[in-house]
Each structure stands twice: as C-alpha cells, then as structure tokens.
Amino acid sequence: MPEMTSKDKKQPNRGGRDGILSDHVETISASLINSRDLIMPNYRGRVVVAPVSKNDNLRNGSSNVESQSALKKTCVTEAISIGRAGVMISGEEQDSILSVDNSKCIMCGRCQLSYPELFKMESQFATPARSKSEMIVNSPDAEPGDTSRKSYEKVGGDLREKIKKIFGRSLAIREVDAGSCNGCEVEITALNNAIYDIERFGIHFVASPRHADVLMVTGPASRNMEIALETTYKATPDPKIVIAVGACACSGGIFGDTYATTGGIDKVVPVDVYIPGCPPRPQALLYGLFLAVDRLDGLNKNT
Amino acid sequence: MNDHLTLISQQLGERLVQSIHQENQNEIHVILRTPEDTGTVCSFLYQSLGYRLVTMVCSDERENEECFVIRYVFEPGAERQSEQEPQDIFVLVIAKIPQSADPKFPSLVSVIPGASVYEREIREMFGLIPVGNPDTRPLVLHEQWPEGAYPLRKEFDIKTKVARDKVKHQNYLTVEGEGICEIPVGPVHAGIIEPGHFRFSIMGENIVNLETRLFYTHKGVEKLAESMTLENALLLSERISGDEAVANSMAYCQAMEKIANVRIPNKAMRTRSICAEMERIYNHLGTLAGISTDLGFAYGSSRLNILKERMMQLNEKIAGSRILFGVNKIGGVGIDILRHAEELQTSSISIRKDFDKVISMLRSKSSVIDRLRRTGIITKKVAADLQTVGIAARCTGIDVDTRRDHPYAAYREITVSGRGETPKQRMAHRVEMQQRQGDAMARFDVRVVETIDSLAIIQELSARLGKDDDTLVLPGITERLEPFGNALGYAESHRGQTLHWLMIGKDTNSIFRYKVRTASFCNWPAIENAVLNDIVPDFPLINKSLDLSYSGNDL
Numbered sequence: 001m002p003e004m005t006s007k008d009k010k011q012p013n014r015g016g017r018d019g020i021l022s023d024h025v026e027t028i029s030a031s032l033i034n035s036r037d038l039i040m041p042n043y044r045g046r047v048v049v050a051p052v053s054k055n056d057n058l059r060n061g062s063s064n065v066e067s068q069s070a071l072k073k074t075c076v077t078e079a080i081s082i083g084r085a086g087v088m089i090s091g092e093e094q095d096s097i098l099s100v101d102n103s104k105c106i107m108c109g110r111c112q113l114s115y116p117e118l119f120k121m122e123s124q125f126a127t128p129a130r131s132k133s134e135m136i137v138n139s140p141d142a143e144p145g146d147t148s149r150k151s152y153e154k155v156g157g158d159l160r161e162k163i164k165k166i167f168g169r170s171l172a173i174r175e176v177d178a179g180s181c182n183g184c185e186v187e188i189t190a191l192n193n194a195i196y197d198i199e200r201f202g203i204h205f206v207a208s209p210r211h212a213d214v215l216m217v218t219g220p221a222s223r224n225m226e227i228a229l230e231t232t233y234k235a236t237p238d239p240k241i242v243i244a245v246g247a248c249a250c251s252g253g254i255f256g257d258t259y260a261t262t263g264g265i266d267k268v269v270p271v272d273v274y275i276p277g278c279p280p281r282p283q284a285l286l287y288g289l290f291l292a293v294d295r296l297d298g299l300n301k302n303t
Numbered sequence: 304m305n306d307h308l309t310l311i312s313q314q315l316g317e318r319l320v321q322s323i324h325q326e327n328q329n330e331i332h333v334i335l336r337t338p339e340d341t342g343t344v345c346s347f348l349y350q351s352l353g354y355r356l357v358t359m360v361c362s363d364e365r366e367n368e369e370c371f372v373i374r375y376v377f378e379p380g381a382e383r384q385s386e387q388e389p390q391d392i393f394v395l396v397i398a399k400i401p402q403s404a405d406p407k408f409p410s411l412v413s414v415i416p417g418a419s420v421y422e423r424e425i426r427e428m429f430g431l432i433p434v435g436n437p438d439t440r441p442l443v444l445h446e447q448w449p450e451g452a453y454p455l456r457k458e459f460d461i462k463t464k465v466a467r468d469k470v471k472h473q474n475y476l477t478v479e480g481e482g483i484c485e486i487p488v489g490p491v492h493a494g495i496i497e498p499g500h501f502r503f504s505i506m507g508e509n510i511v512n513l514e515t516r517l518f519y520t521h522k523g524v525e526k527l528a529e530s531m532t533l534e535n536a537l538l539l540s541e542r543i544s545g546d547e548a549v550a551n552s553m554a555y556c557q558a559m560e561k562i563a564n565v566r567i568p569n570k571a572m573r574t575r576s577i578c579a580e581m582e583r584i585y586n587h588l589g590t591l592a593g594i595s596t597d598l599g600f601a602y603g604s605s606r607l608n609i610l611k612e613r614m615m616q617l618n619e620k621i622a623g624s625r626i627l628f629g630v631n632k633i634g635g636v637g638i639d640i641l642r643h644a645e646e647l648q649t650s651s652i653s654i655r656k657d658f659d660k661v662i663s664m665l666r667s668k669s670s671v672i673d674r675l676r677r678t679g680i681i682t683k684k685v686a687a688d689l690q691t692v693g694i695a696a697r698c699t700g701i702d703v704d705t706r707r708d709h710p711y712a713a714y715r716e717i718t719v720s721g722r723g724e725t726p727k728q729r730m731a732h733r734v735e736m737q738q739r740q741g742d743a744m745a746r747f748d749v750r751v752v753e754t755i756d757s758l759a760i761i762q763e764l765s766a767r768l769g770k771d772d773d774t775l776v777l778p779g780i781t782e783r784l785e786p787f788g789n790a791l792g793y794a795e796s797h798r799g800q801t802l803h804w805l806m807i808g809k810d811t812n813s814i815f816r817y818k819v820r821t822a823s824f825c826n827w828p829a830i831e832n833a834v835l836n837d838i839v840p841d842f843p844l845i846n847k848s849l850d851l852s853y854s855g856n857d858l
Contacts, residue, residue: 040623179519232491258527278628
C-alpha cells in the first residue's frame with residue numbers, strides 16, 4: 001500500500017541533515033507566500049450594484065411591481081432590496097434605488113447572471129463592519145473598502161502594534177461553531193497555516209472561552225446551540241468582543257430563521273463586528289479582527 | 304439489473320409484494336402489500352442476498368396517498384461488488400404506513416443494527432413509532448423539544464418557534480464501579496471544529512464507554528428545501544456540509560437529472576468529476592494534516608497544510624470559490640475549466656511530488672507510526688453491522704466506492720481505485736483489502752493512496768477536456784420534470800457515499816421531499832466502537848482519522 005520508491009528504501013529519511021531541520025520537503029515557494037494578497041479575478045467576493053443611472057427599468061416603481069418582485073426573488077437570502085422613492089444619491093433624487101445587504105449575501109453570483117446590467121460580482125471581498133447598517137451597500141463607491149485593500153501584511157502589522165499597545169500581550173480567540181456548514185471553519189483554520197500564519201501577529205486561538213478576549217462565532221445559531229453559545233459568552237471574561245463570521249452568523253444566511261435556527265447570532269449574544277462572506281476568506285477574517293481590536297481600544301478608553 | 308429483478312420477484316412472490324418494477328435506470332422499486340412484511344423482505348435482501356442498507360427515507364404523503372411512506376434503500380453488498388462486475392442498482396423497498404392516531408412501523412434493528420439511527424430520526428421528525436427499537440432517546444431535536452411537534456410533517460410550519468420544554472436530561476449509559484469516572488466534552492470544543500458532545504466513561508486513562516450526542520448544528524435543511532425552488536435548493540445542497548459542496552450538490556443535481564431522464568454534456572461530467580477530486584484532495588490533505596497535529600507532530604501538519612492551501616488557491620482559480628461553491632448547476636456546471644486544463648496538469652504533478660516527500664518523511668518517524676498503529680480499530684464486523692461507508696469502511700476491508708459501484712459523471716471512463724483491469728490487478732487489490740486493519744494507520748494509508756489516485760484522475764480527465772464541445776449546461780431540465788417524480792442521486796464525497804432522495808412537488812419548480820444522507824450519518828456510530836480500549840488522549844486522533852462532518856450529519 002505505501003508507495004515507497006527504491007530510493008526511499010535505500011536512504012530512509014531519519015532526521016538530521018535531510019530531516020526536520022532542513023528544507024528537504026519543498027512545499028512552499030515565494031510565489032505562495034506572496035499569494036496572501038492575490039485574489040483571483042473570478043473570485044466571487046462581493047456584489048456591487050450598477051450606478052443608479054443605469055437602473056432605468058426600475059424607475060417608475062409603481063408600474064414595475066412585477067419586475068421588482070422577480071428581481072428580489074433572484075436572491076435566495078433576500079439580500080437585494082429596492083428602496084423607495086426620494087432617496088438622495090449624489091445630490092440627485094432617485095425614483096428607486098437598489099441595495100445589497102452584505103450581511104445576507106452568500107456570494108452565489110446569481111443576481112449577476114440574471115441582471116448583468118444591474119449587478120456585478122467583484123473579486124474584492126466585502127468589507128467587515130461594526131454594524132449591520134454599514135453592510136448595506138447601494139452604489140459602487142458607497143462601500144468604505146479602502147482599509148481592506150491594504151495588504152495582508154500591513155493589516156496584520158497594524159494589528160500587532162495595536163494588540164501590543166492595548167494588551168501588552170497576545171490576543172486570545174475562542175472559535176465557536178453555532179451551527180455552521182463548516183465552510184467558515186475551513187477558512188478560520190487556514191488563518192493558522194504557514195501562509196497566513198496569524199500567530200506572528202500576536203493572535204492565537206485558545207481552547208477555552210475563559211482565556212479568550214474575542215469570540216469568533218460561525219453559523220446561524222442553531223436552536224440546539226443557543227444555550228451553549230450563551231454559556232460560552234458568559235464564560236468569557238470582560239471586556240470581550242464577539243465577531244459574527246460569515247453570512248449565517250450575520251443574518252442566518254441561507255438557513256434563515258426557522259424552527260431549528262435563530263437567524264443570526266446577534267439574536268443570542270451582542271455582536272461587535274460582522275464579517276460577511278460565504279465563507280469569508282482569510283484576509284477578510286484578519287480585517288474583521290482588526291476592527292474588533294480597534295473597538296476594544298475604544299472600550300478601554302471609555303472605562 | 305434484470306437478474307436482480309427476476310431474483311427478487313421470484314423469491315418474494317405475490318404474497319408479500321404488490322408490485323415490483325424498474326425505474327430511473329438503476330432503481331428497483333418493491334412495493335409491499337403491508338408494512339408488517341418489511342422485516343421479512345428487508346432481512347431477505349440483507350441476509351440472503353447480502354445487500355447493504357444505505358438509507359431509509361420517510362415522507363409524509365398523506366395528501367395524495369393517505370399514508371406515510373418509508374423507502375428502505377439497499378445496494379448490493381461489497382462482496383458481490385468485488386467478485387463480479389459492479390452491479391449498478393439500488394433496491395427500494397416501499398412500505399406504506401397508514402394514517403392513524405399513533406402510526407407505527409416495524410423496527411429492523413434486530414436484523415440490521417445500522418437501521419437504528421434512521422428509525423430514531425423518523426420517530427422524531429415524523430412521529431412514527433419504530434416498534435421494537437429499544438433506543439427511544441431523542442436524536443435530532445434534543446431534550447427540550449416538546450412531544451407532538453414533528454418538523455417534517457406537512458402541517459408543521461417551518462417558521463414555528465417551538466417553546467422550550469422543561470429541561471430533561473439526556474440518558475447516557477453510565478458505567479459504574481470503583482475507579483470509573485466520566486469526562487463530558489463539548490459541545491464547544493478546544494480546537495476550531497464543529498460542535499458535538501462526547502461523554503467518556505474512563506478507568507484510569509482507558510476509555511470504557513463513549514456516548515456521542517450530535518445534532519447541535521441541526522438547521523432544518525430537509526424542511527427548508529421543501530419551501531425552496533429547485534435552483535435555490537441547489538445553493539442549500541452546497542451548504543449541507545461546506546467541505547463536501549461539490550459531492551452534495553452533484554448528488555442533488557443528479558437526482559433531478561435522473562427524474563428528467565437526461566444525460567448532461569460530456570464536458571460538464573468531466574468538470575464535475577475533476578472538481579469532486581479536487582475537493583477530495585484538499586480535504587484529505589487537511590485530514591492528514593489534522594492527524595499529524597493530533598499526534599503531536601506540528602512539522603508534518605504545517606507542511607501538509609501548505610499543500611492544502613495550494614489546492615484551495617487552485618480551487619479559487621478555477622471555480623471562484625476557495626471551497627468550490629458554485630461548481631454545479633442543474634443540468635451541468637457553472638464554470639468552464641478548459642482554460643485551466645494545463646495548470647491542473649502541472650499542479651497535480653508538482654503537488655504529487657511534494658506530497659510524496661512529506662508522506663515519506665512522516666512514515667520515517669517512528670513516533671508517528673507508533674501513535675497510529677493499532678489505534679482506534681474498527682473491526683470489519685462492526686463496520687458491516689453499522690452500514691459504514693467510504694474510507695471508514697474501506698479501511699476495514701469492505702470494498703465499497705460509489706464511483707466504481709454506481710458510476711456517475713465521468714467515472715464511467717476512468718479506472719477508480721480497485722477496479723483493476725487484469726485479473727492479477729484485481730486479485731492484488733482483494734488481497735490488499737483483506738490486509739487492512741481498520742486502525743488509524745489504515746485510515747492514514749488509504750487517504751494517502753486515494754489522494755494520489757485523485758491526482759491521477761485529475762490529470763487523466765483534464766487532458767480530455769478539450770475534446771468535447773463547449774456546452775456546459777443542458778437547458779430545460781426543470782420543464783421535463785413531472786409532479787411527484789422522484790429519484791435517488793448519489794456521489795462519493797471524500798468521506799464516503801452521499802445519497803440524496805428527491806421528490807418533486809405538485810408545482811414542478813418545488814420540492815416535496817428532499818432526504819439527505821451523507822457519509823457522516825452512517826459513520827458516526829462507528830466511533831463509539833473505535834475508541835474502546837484506547838486512551839482518552841487518542842480520541843482526537845481517532846476522531847480526526849475518521850474525518851466526520853457534524854453539519855453533514857446534523858443537517
């Protein structure tokens with residue numbers, strides 16, 4: 001069964017020169033390290049809505065009730081909404097305006113397929129935010145995405161400085177799965193791999209909420225996890241920060257609000273930072289952590 | 304196919320069977336006269352013919368048929384599959400349970416122990432009582448769920464917020480005696496993993512008994528699907544278990560394509576298989592890395608995780624998603640990977656090269672081998688009784704692989720592990736199968752072999768991509784669906800067989816019933832046996848070596 005080549009048999013690898021201390025096992029290259037910031041052009045990161053002038057067929061809202069409801073129905077998580085008349089954009093009054101709620105969007109790209117003139121998928125990931133209202137985007141330039149365009153290294157470096165300043169020690173995170181599909185866990189795990197290597201920024205995942213400063217919670221908060229999530233929250237010492245990771249944790253996502261789910265973890269515990277995405281990529285997670293620590297900084301100043 | 308049909312109909316006769324016929328290419332439907340005969344018919348299939356029970360599907364058809372219907376799905380057992388040519392059939396034994404105040408059905412547990420979890424699930428979700436199943440503990444809905452609310456009955460509204468009943472405690476089997484103590488673990492665990500509760504009874508460090516309690520991530524997937532359109536449920540099927548997105552959505556699409564009786568374009572089939580193998584590879588790499596972490600060898604794990612990250616970046620390049628969301632579409636695929644064919648070739652070669660080095664390095668460390676060998680043994684008998692599937696079964700010598708036994712997508716045109724071409728290769732495979740020990744070492748080794756196989760499959764298939772025309776999706780499938788048409792979709796995820804039974808609703812863009820059974824549902828019960836006589840510190844290792852999904856189990 002094990003496929004040992006004849007070469008392996010002759011020269012068993014037993015540590016020493018060819019073992020643990022050498023780079024005999026070549027699995028990493030410079031290009032891979034640089035790939036931390038590389039996002040493929042076809043990555044479905046976030047939806048941007050077309051500039052309002054193009055929304056012509058949505059103007060005169062009253063005559064278009066049917067097409068409006070068809071448009072809303074393209075979105076499985078009801079992330080698309082059509083605003084009422086009277087909204088001001090760039091000093092101009094609009095008849096109707098489209099918006100996408102990033103806390104609900106699962107980045108399936110179906111809106112772009114059905115209405116290519118109105119929606120466009122961008123490879124830039126949706127920006128984490130401190131409140132749900134910040135996550136509703138209605139024009140391409142409305143999203144405050146500048147900070148997230150900083151490199152992974154830069155965000156991580158800033159984060160390390162902040163953590164050092166506030167805590168004088170490293171930051172401890174407890175991850176809680178409150179019913180996720182495990183997609184978010186795949187990405188959170190990736191933060192710990194040698195490419196993203198979050199520990200070098202002074203951030204580490206701990207085994208107990210009692211050691212944690214931050215709770216990273218995934219999943220729509222299933223009914224069966226509700227009590228466990230509350231208990232975990234109570235076990236975490238103050239001041240604490242809760243981060244909702246992924247569309248499910250932010251809003252219930254595709255699982256919504258049903259007999260088995262609660263429709264977002266903020267129904268169970270107070271949330272400080274929301275990280276959109278399905279699942280959010282490691283860069284988005286790191287940026288979400290940056291916001292969280294920034295908030296903790298604010299909390300400390302107030303007390 | 305035909306000889307199975309004749310054999311079954313001759314043996315069972317008209318006394319038991321109302322009708323028996325072939326449907327959806329590879330399904331034999333056996334409709335029983337009365338549900339009381341379920342035991343007789345199922346034990347004939349299981350004991351005399353050596354079939355395996357692969358799922359039990361209950362549906363609430365009181366509106367049209369005035370009864371609940373339970374479909375017991377069997378497939379030919381591993382012994383039959385490896386001795387002869389693979390037999391691509393599923394036998395569905397269909398029992399109609401008449402509507403009454405307290406509907407009942409006969410339990411199969413005395414013959415097929417693996418039926419127990421299905422029966423408990425049906426009891427809770429539909430309120431049908433399995434007569435003769437001694438295990439009456441709640442499974443899915445936990446103890447605060449009140450009596451009399453059955454989520455999968457049609458009259459239950461999905462938005463119902465059921466008030467929490469008074470707290471009753473789960474009955475765990477307790478072990479008593481001097482020096483015995485209990486360790487409760489979870490549902491919130493120490494690592495970045497999904498929630499589940501484990502209760503160990505230990506004597507010193509040795510595990511005397513383990514009780515698992517899952518379904519913390521139950522999200523009502525099956526009920527939710529009934530309120531969705533076919534397109535939307537595809538997105539849901541991808542999120543049954545995030546790391547099995549391709550396998551689950553493929554099984555869902557295939558069920559629908561079977562109902563519509565269509566064949567999707569060649570290029571779509573190859574794309575599906577390639578993506579399914581990429582999914583298998585990145586997950587196997589992750590599991591092997593996890594095994595390395597849990598046995599305390601961080602170096603091996605970080606090397607393997609680098610390879611996993613490389614695969615995930617490749618995933619993103621071809622599919623626009625690091626975990627391959629959005630690959631499948633009803634009637635085909637949503638991505639064109641032809642332009643990446645060359646990169647798939649070169650990447651699979653370079654990953655293979657690095658992978659071989661890491662693995663031979665791991666194998667050279669005696670501390671690695673010592674921890675794995677004879678740890679977490681699942682015997683062949685236990686695996687067979689519990690209807691274990693996938694890697695967990697193959698590691699005990701039960702040779703089942705849906706890709707080979709029920710070829711789908713592009714697996715008809717390639718040689719999947721164990722389907723040797725010459726008699727010598729086939730014999731060598733059988734001998735090798737018999738030598739598998741069912742321990743963590745076997746699960747490590749088999750994963751390594753399958754990762755290498757998958758890389759070879761990607762190479763083989765991506766070389767053929769250019770030969771096909773450019774059609775990616777066969778349009779108009781939803782128009783070809785009949786109300787209440789139903790079929791079984793299936794795929795082999797990296798964990799094992801995933802089975803999706805789909806029944807279209809009255810409106811053909813809706814779902815009447817969507818029953819999902821992932822490999823994890825079959826394999827979780829085996830872990831309680833695997834840990835016996837091992838020590839507590841080996842539990843994470845054993846758990847990781849089985850690589851089970853909580854979300855795929857809990858739905």
